Amino acid sequence: VQRLVGEVPRSRTAQYGRAKFELITSEASCLRSLDIAVEHFQLSSKLQALLSGQERQWLFSKLAGVRDVSRRFLAELEEDLEQDIMEFDVCGILLSHLPDFRAVYIPYVTNQSYQEKTFKRLIRDNPQFREVVEELESDPLCQRLSLKSFLILPFQRITRLKLLVQNILKRSSPGSHEERKASKAFESLAELMSECNENVRRLKSTEALITLNQKIDFESKIFPLVSQSRRLVKDGQLTEIEVANSSLSKRKTASRTIYLHLFNDCILLSRNKENGRFSVFDHTHSRNVIVENRRVRGHRSARFVFQLTLIQNHRGNLREFLLRANTQTEKLRWISALTPIKQEIDLIQHYDSKQVQCLKPYKAAEHDELSLEKADILIVIQGGWDGWEEGYRLSDGERGWFPSDHVDPIRGTNARIRNIEERLRVRRMADQLQTSAAPP
Structure with missing residues (x-):
């Protein structure tokens, strides 16, 4: 690849061509790392001797399959590049290999939680495993990278591929066949990432539900907690403020702790018990929940307060709770979690x-x-307090909170406008593809 890149005439080293070459060189680099992960670590006789069959499966999963798919993908890319250095079809080849990517990446990514738990347990409880891993990592072949770095490579690769294809899409000519193909590849990768993430969330949510179900006691009618369609959105401890005569004016107040478990379809309100157990005293469907920002005047400790209203709880009654968070960010995060929002936002209003x-x-x-x-790149929706912000990621429309010290402001007005315009262009192409694919 490097030899052929050097032969490209300067007149063709435009941004579009460089974006395609970058994907090929990136895949070559990824394959080299995957070869080390498989040949040096997974197939190590010393490591194999220390692991049971189940541990090998949890630790390495379909790593060899990921490597093989990458090898076939790169081979076809290089062959096409050799045949036509000016018009090699990166996105078309990627689309043809997506079923193979899906077959190995989804199970590998879904296995992530088992992989992490197995690795931590082996490092903690098996001194021989730790010694062998350190010995393998010290080999110059690894370039000071750890086994964990190689294991997370497949998780990073799909994200990296999506960004590289997005770069190709941005630099393709509007209305061209190349733009349409790049858009289809980008959307297909976005769907693959979404499916991987959803599988991980579903698995973790099911595990959390099973664990939580063993710690929860219901004061009234038992609520069937474990469900395949249910996922945990947010949980945590807050302080319930009780105001005399139900007034928000300057009155005598008292407080006690309350624990919230918010799911995609319901909410549980509990009191903490001994040994990490919870006693659920109220619950309702999430559609029966209203949240409002409130203030309790004359109460020094009543900062960061919001009101949670159950329009109709499990007994059919109206219940109101004044809840206090520990920080402004925590309060805002609860309000965001309790407020139904659409994932997509109107980008036109965010220039x-x-x-x-x-x-x-x-x-x-x-x-x-x-x-x-x-x-x-993210649009900041709200935040700036306590080192946290809520943002909307332009590449895929995902929304959530993140630490402010992991990001840097984009100060140029033209750069911000260009970022939104590029996202709008991707959206338009996705809508066109969906329209053309829809049955008449």
């Missing part, structure tokens, strides 16, 4: 909104947070 670009990756630690990859 003047603050935009930021990710400087270092961030892995979401809570359900309402947004994982970030380097170079992600």
Whole structure:
């Protein structure tokens, strides 16, 4: 690839051509790392001897399959490049290989939680495993990278491929056949990423539901908690403020803790019990919930307060709760989680909104947070307090909270406008593809 890139005439080293070459060189680099992951780590006789069959499956999953798919993909890219250095079809080849990508990436990514738990347990409980891993990592072949770095490569690769295809799409001529093909490849990768993420969320949610179900006691009618369609949106402890005579004026107040479990279809209100258990005293469907920002005047500790109203609880009654968070950001995150919103936003209204670009990756630690990859561009919806902001990622429309110190403001007006225009262009192409694919 590098030899052929050097032969490209300067007149053809335009942005579109460079974007296509970047995808090929990136895939070649990825394959080299995958070869190390499989040949040096997965197939290590020392490592194999320490692992059971189940541990090998949880630790490496379909890593060899990911490597094989990458190898076939790169081979076809290089063959097409050799045949026609000026018009090689990167996006068309990618589309033809997407079924193979789907077959290996979805199970590999879905296995992520088992992989992480297995790796941590082996490092913690098996000194021999730790020693062998350190020995393998010290090999110059690894270039000081850890086994964990190689294991997370497939998770990063789909995101990287999507960004590279998006770069090709941005630089293709509007209305051209290349633009249409790049748009289809971009949307297909977005769907694959969405399916991977949804599988991970579903698995983690099911595990969380099963664990939570063992810790919950219902004071009244038992609520069937475990469901395949149910997922945890946000949970946490707040302070319930009780105001005498139900007035928000300057009255005598009292407080006690309350725990909320918010799911996509319902909400549970609990009191903490011993040994990490919860006693659910109220619950209702999420459509029966209203949340409002409130203030309790004359109460020094009543900052960061909001009102949660159950229009109709499980007994058919109206219930109101004044809840206090620990910080302004925590309050806003609860209000956002409890307020039904559409994932997409009207970008036309956000030309003047603050935009930021990710400087270092961030892995979401809570359900309402947004994982970030380097170079992600986001429109800031709200925040700036306590080091957190809520944003809308332009590449895929995902929305969530992230730490402010992982991003940097985009100050140029023209750059912000261009970012929104490029997202709108991708949207238009996606709409056109869906319209053309729809049955008459």
